Amino acid sequence: MPELIPVRDFVANRGSNFGYRISPDGKKLAWIAVKGVSLHIFIKDLERDTTRTLPAGNFYGEFEWAQDSRRIIFARHQGDENMMYVTLDTEQPDDNPQVVFISPGHGVKAQFARTIPNDPAHVLIAHNQRDKTVFDLFRVNIDTFQQTLIAENPGNVSEWLTDPHGELKGRIVKQEDASALEFRQPDTASYQPLYRWSARDEVRFVSIADAGAKLYLLSNKNRDRLALIELATASGEEKLVYDAPLVDVSGIYAHPLTGEPLIASTEPGYPEAAILAPSLKASFGFLNNHPSARFDILGSDARFHRLTLASSTDKGTEWYLYDVERDRLEKLGATPSMAFRDTLADMTPIEIASRDNVTLRGYLTLPKGAPPGRLPMVLLVHGGPWWRDEWQYNSEVQFLANRGYAVLQINYRGSTGYGRRFQELAVGEFASKMHDDLLDGIKWAIDKGIADPDKIAIAGGSYGGYAALVGLAFTPETFACGIDLFGPTDLAKLVEDFPPYWKLEMNLWHRYVGDPGKPADRLAMQEKSPLYKADSITKPLLVIQGGRDVRVKPEQSIMLVNKLRQSGKTVDFWLVPDEGHGITHWPHRLEQFRRTEDFLSGCLGGRSGGFDFYQLGAWLF
Template sequence: MKRIFWLLVVIFAPLSNIALTSPLPVDAFANLPDVRFVTLSPDGTKIASLIRVNSNTLDGQMLSIRDINTNKDIFPVQTDNQKFVILSLTWASNDIILITAKYPATRRGVPTTEMRLMKYSLSDNKTSSVFSKRTFSRFVDVPQIQSSIVDYLDNDPDHILMQISGLGSKMQYESVIKVSLKSGGIKVKQHAQKYIENWLTDRQNQVRIGIYRDDTSYRIYEQQQADGDLRLLWEFEALDEDAIWPIGFDHDPNILYVNAYHQGLKAIFKVNLTDANLAKELVYQNENYDVEGQLIYSNLKQKVIGIDTNIEGEFLFWDNDYIKLNNGLNDALPESHNVINQLSDNERRYLVYSTGPIESGTYFYGDRDKGALYPIAYRYSQLPPEVLAKPKKVNYSARDGLAIEAFLTTPKDKEAKNLPTIIFPHGGPISYDSTTFDYWSQFFANRGYAVLQMNFRGSAGYGFQFMNSGLKNWGLEMQNDIEDGAHWLVQQGITDPKRMCIVGASYGGYAALMGVAKTPDLYKCAISIAGVTDLESLVKSSRNYDNSKIVKKQIGDDYDDLYQRSPISMAASIKVPVLLIHGTKDRVVKADHSEAMYDELHELNKPVKYVALENGDHYLSNNEHRLTTFIEIERFLAANLGVK
């Protein structure tokens, strides 16, 4: 097995050759991951992954497939991440890999993100759409989303179940189709039903659960078989505490696992669908945080063996065999969060992703028969633990007494005193930060800055009340929570108050601009990457999409008030330099936001720079765009905070 020790040797550099001096090259942090989407074939003999490539002919990524038995590699697919971006890789069988990709487009004048599912066949050495050309003639309208897999049909490797719109009299809603991975032909298994936007199968591959949405109202329906009589299980409003979300079945087709609130925090339950009262039996909860995630199901044992809790990469097993395996991994890799993210069909071979505060990510290949674990790929080969700064969890109180959890990263081997500082609120805003590896904060710390990432009210993970307190709160208490974190750092003596900048992306970009608008003397500069600058425009533009009423429920619908809580309305208050960075094909927050903000600041003779990333998306998916962004940020911070 030693022959697979360096599985993707093309991307590796020996750790001993990596300079441990500070600062590291910008591209050590800014480059796309060296490897991702590492996935194991069902028989455990092949490993596919997406690797980063920088050559004379390609600056992008390519699909790599290694045959463990022959030690040979092939590289059948490549992309520069401009024409299209690969989002995932999955083995449908030992011969076929499914590739999910996206690309920007426009439909009837509305900017869209198109999603497609491709397949690569090893035996044919061919990449193509999962659908044949003849199949598309059956669609009334070509669907925007052509990548939603409902069931991989483990016992039928030649087919998958997908959900897709564009078929039949209810073409705007989702049908479930059986797709032949050989011919590309389809057969409708579940006809579309009005307002049902998602379908869920049981372990016997029957279409059992339909998730209905009409504006902000949700209903969960159950049926005994496809196109059967629908029985209403639960109904609730978006973002309400009584929401109950199905996450999967046990082998028993009557046992459904759900995610719902318990004592104010999300937890995992199971429900017997034959129970008239639909009583929820608590399976797993965390006393301090929400629990969400996916079921871990063993086809070999034909039962649910645990859950991926999404808490710091934590897996919870309740089957003794996997408890022992997980404990062994944690003993072998005690400083990391270790996630078994795939098992072979016989469950003797597996993949592990190991990460942590100063572990940028390592993939391991495990062999249970040999009791061996082999490192096969580093996610960021230039960022071994020795060069990273360890973040720590901190807590402070907002001005109204609310407890805020935050994460502080300070430069490695430097006293946390009177430091230049980056206030770095996350995007979302219903998202969260943690102590797990973050290439942004590590980049800032490597450049000599302290970094504070706070989970302000409205963040995910802290229960219903905490999340709910952020609704329609942009620019208000949510913004105060961020500001209070900055003041706390100064009070603790960690931050030099004359050298503090606020930086963020998406919602974080909004918060950065609001920070220098509402408190013009607190920060010395602001950086907004793909940030929202006009809440009125953001909400109004959602009219073109089917989630517009949910957007209004989250952000608000009083347009005068929204405009007043927008950075663009407060541009005259900004006194410090501003850097705006935005992809021209951003489909989440249109580049119009940064362009309008630049025009407003420029007209007011404010110090502002705008960097347009041509053909860039919301996520800096292109390597050149990432490098440009980080280089511009480094220069801007150095110029305004006086750090060499």
């Protein structure tokens, strides 16, 4: 096998860089990278070929260029998911400029809507300061910080729809059993229903084009899979633009100035992209020349002449500056994993049949250089559960493979991306057929001679953490050990404690999992909750929980750990006070991976690098 890759190379690599964005005037390039031991924002003047850096501070997610091509906009939060948006002036002479808040402060969740091409002084932001359950839409002046109310939420609006020029054109309203897209009438500012669908349908807004005459949606209304449709806003006439034969259309990239759909993405196994705009088929031909890579457009200048792209594989990502007119790619950077790509394992799409003859898809990653059979294996379960595993670089998967484990990822029933029928097979099936799918994946790996039946661990975060606990509590004979990251232990209390702004999503949870307000549902939810099966947990267990988690409250993990310890059982529990629903800070990620490799080495016998000297630095942070 290849030499052990240090933990720090997976989670705290000083070569990390990402998020390349071209400014609207096309004269600057900005990205995030490590300088010293912390993230900084790098700004390159493309005309002068000079670069400066500014501290990113408590940076979260991606950033946007303001339309003045001077300021950038990004989000901050304290682990509680209450996003606050700030601007940073890239031309301030100070090397440590102050960020300026453009959305309300602590305790308010904001959502960035868009910049406005012809109005560089304003952006659109929605937030829940007035009512924690819903979001009002505001136009915010980033010079004066004054916010002007555009639309107040009457209590049932789940999304405001704006066109590329920042004009409010419509809204999506939700009732318990139905939703509707309502289009704004220009003369009266009232709303008229344009497109209706039931609670069982899924509809996603894509864009508005042709001066409001056309509207694009991803919809599975009257069909099994999500497809791209075009609506004529005057007549409501619907036209199919693009669909895929086996899976949902997972994403659409629309022209930032016109709203016209340009590229459709799908994930049947390896990622695929379809060019929708005939004018781009020649200049974007490189998309079809890399069948085993995913291309994503990160941003463009105001004229759509220069784009920043990401090209991703299971080994990492490379970033490019693309000149559309010249059809020329210029490499900008790469994830540090690309430096040791030859030692990383291959992620291979797989397809198996469940015990009730449902086709299950997923991915198998075998440790490079290991003997071909009877390997210790980690069943890594994705969260959601309305999510899916994809073919891409996954630091946790590659870390586990480098330690000597086969890694199996199963997109169990209920996972997104495979159509309505497949997702609805999960209704009422927590700790039942959803778990059977995972067990069927294990049986497949054992029957193929891939996995050692005595050395199988189950691990995951959120729903994946719940699945790990279900595995140890409901089918303890199958697993040697388990790792739970912020997984719910009491389903009824989980649903009762969801954040207030999930109000419009509760019908989904009630349908799939249960309504704790109904005695029969509550009893069924308790029967599927690991907390009430704790006596059956006998195998080694590692539990990791964020103290600021608002989705799965810390009490969920604390209750289970206390119950196990009161029964005299040993459980490794790490409560991280300043993390939320995910481990994001590099010192904590380092600790997470170190605990994981030592824990799995003890129960499965794989490799561990032992103490990583970056842990000394982590203690300082």
